[in-house]
Amino acid sequence: MGDSEDLNSIAYQWCWGSIAPSGPQVWNPLVAEMVTAGSVMLELWEQVLRPRQRADLTDGFAAEAEQSARLAAAFLAGVSRIGHASPARMVSFGARQEPSPAFEQAHTAWREQALRAGLPLPPIGARVRHADPEHITAAVLPRLTGCDCAGYVDGERCRDQDHQGLYVAAYALNRHGADVLHADTVAKAYRATGDPAWDAVRAALVNAVAHHVGIDARSLPHLIRPADPLRLTAFGRLVAQSCRLARGNTLRGFASPHDTLQMMSDRARVHAREAVSRLRVAG
Numbered sequence: 001m002g003d004s005e006d007l008n009s010i011a012y013q014w015c016w017g018s019i020a021p022s023g024p025q026v027w028n029p030l031v032a033e034m035v036t037a038g039s040v041m042l043e044l045w046e047q048v049l050r051p052r053q054r055a056d057l058t059d060g061f062a063a064e065a066e067q068s069a070r071l072a073a074a075f076l077a078g079v080s081r082i083g084h085a086s087p088a089r090m091v092s093f094g095a096r097q098e099p100s101p102a103f104e105q106a107h108t109a110w111r112e113q114a115l116r117a118g119l120p121l122p123p124i125g126a127r128v129r130h131a132d133p134e135h136i137t138a139a140v141l142p143r144l145t146g147c148d149c150a151g152y153v154d155g156e157r158c159r160d161q162d163h164q165g166l167y168v169a170a171y172a173l174n175r176h177g178a179d180v181l182h183a184d185t186v187a188k189a190y191r192a193t194g195d196p197a198w199d200a201v202r203a204a205l206v207n208a209v210a211h212h213v214g215i216d217a218r219s220l221p222h223l224i225r226p227a228d229p230l231r232l233t234a235f236g237r238l239v240a241q242s243c244r245l246a247r248g249n250t251l252r253g254f255a256s257p258h259d260t261l262q263m264m265s266d267r268a269r270v271h272a273r274e275a276v277s278r279l280r281v282a283g
């Protein structure tokens, strides 16, 4: 076993984000796509949004300053896919690909290395609870971004007034239009979040995005206090666009799970600048 190189990797870097069976690298680390989505949001904010749109987003977030809204927006775009770091999603590696011996080999290699790095994958053939990743995002995010109230499980709203904005933001991510997530859906998703080892993986991913954006993940309640999910509709669309542009990560090929976070951050910024400038040329 190549354990010496595995020492440089940590479990969260083995969560996959996209799969491309024909590429030189079959899968792209989720963390690379998450930090890239954060950078894309920053680029959209700077290069594409008009002053009026930035002011509307800042108001919708009830942020004191536009700078706080901008950083929070980038962070939330990055962590909007945190629900992908769940047992059901991870074991579906390549489920939609045409089976081939080469792909099967790549899948096995990923699984073995991910397990060695400490990713808590369930055993092959085990029954795994399923929930949509976006519902898992809503269930887990408030606890990872500043709510530490005792007596509530993930997905259940605490009663601390200072934390209500975290729930509003987490529930509004991945929603489009007036479609607001129901608390029962979130509670159901909570049961598919996996054991506490998965909480640690998700915490590491969220902290990686926070570090990339330059905030402390648990400071989110000090940056924004959104009260009305319907005022985050335009933001939801920007998040979807940021994730889409981050996943079309073929401009420079996929990242490697052995890359340092600094390398991934640098790539993310370059990728985001290119993707958004192409968008402006095309638009």
Ligand SMILES: [Zn+2]
Pocket (backbone or CB within 6 Å): 146, 147, 148, 149, 158, 159, 160, 163
């Ligand atoms: Zn709380």
